[in-house]
Amino acid sequence: MSNVSMNPGRKFTVMAMLVAAVALTAAPAVVHGVWSRRWRDPADMSAAARSVEGFPTQFGDWKQHGEDETMPEEALRELRCAGYINRHYVNQKLGREVTVLLMVGQSGPLVRHPPEICYGNRANEFMQKPLNVDVKSPDAREHTFRFLRYKNPGVASGEFSVCYGWSANGTWDVPEYPRLKFGGEPLLYKLQVLTSDPVPHDGNLPLATTKFMDEFLPLLRDRLQTARDRKSTRLNSSHI
Numbered sequence: 001m002s003n004v005s006m007n008p009g010r011k012f013t014v015m016a017m018l019v020a021a022v023a024l025t026a027a028p029a030v031v032h033g034v035w036s037r038r039w040r041d042p043a044d045m046s047a048a049a050r051s052v053e054g055f056p057t058q059f060g061d062w063k064q065h066g067e068d069e070t071m072p073e074e075a076l077r078e079l080r081c082a083g084y085i086n087r088h089y090v091n092q093k094l095g096r097e098v099t100v101l102l103m104v105g106q107s108g109p110l111v112r113h114p115p116e117i118c119y120g121n122r123a124n125e126f127m128q129k130p131l132n133v134d135v136k137s138p139d140a141r142e143h144t145f146r147f148l149r150y151k152n153p154g155v156a157s158g159e160f161s162v163c164y165g166w167s168a169n170g171t172w173d174v175p176e177y178p179r180l181k182f183g184g185e186p187l188l189y190k191l192q193v194l195t196s197d198p199v200p201h202d203g204n205l206p207l208a209t210t211k212f213m214d215e216f217l218p219l220l221r222d223r224l225q226t227a228r229d230r231k232s233t234r235l236n237s238s239h240i
Helices: 008-035 045-053 073-079 107-111 115-120 178-182 207-238
Strands: 062-064 081-091 097-105 131-136 142-151 159-167 188-195
Touching (some): 045 207, 115 142, 188 207
Antiparallel strands (some): 081 097, 159 188
16 A cells, blocks of 8 residues: 655645535534524514514504404415514594504514515505614614605505514614524514605604604513513523
């Protein structure tokens, strides 16, 4: 048997190729493990769904008008939505109206379907370029939402706006790459607020949206925090 030696340069090249091969093989498995939450504690999705679906029908100056609207089963399956509310709220003092869609479910499907896709597939026309708007709620939380303004010739009101964002912890955001930021979360919330309220001359959010966010966001954050605290208490109790 011949004894073949390998020069240092070739050894380095082979080792580099082996390391690269291992990295390329392992990386997809790691990414899939994160996205499928294989290596994370399973979220209490049922509790999160109950917290969303049990959101008050009246709070502050806002009161639900009419019954909850039902989403198509096909949409729920595609979005992997565990729980949601689709409601119409009216401000009892100002008479302003909003329609709210709040969902909770797996992070992957929820970030793959931004409202631009949904409303863009209908007879709607953009009235302005989508904008990211910073919102500071009364509880001192800073959020970022995306503001869309549409015109639909077939609708009586003609114009409407949609403000939306995602959250895993009560702070809302619309990152440039939502799948990178939220993809590893065990569960995710998605919020859309629609109104036909006119846009102010300064280009800010409609008054209906601003007033609703002021009262809705802190209350929602408290409910989400309560749900997380209950889960943490149950987990700690199970280890005693």
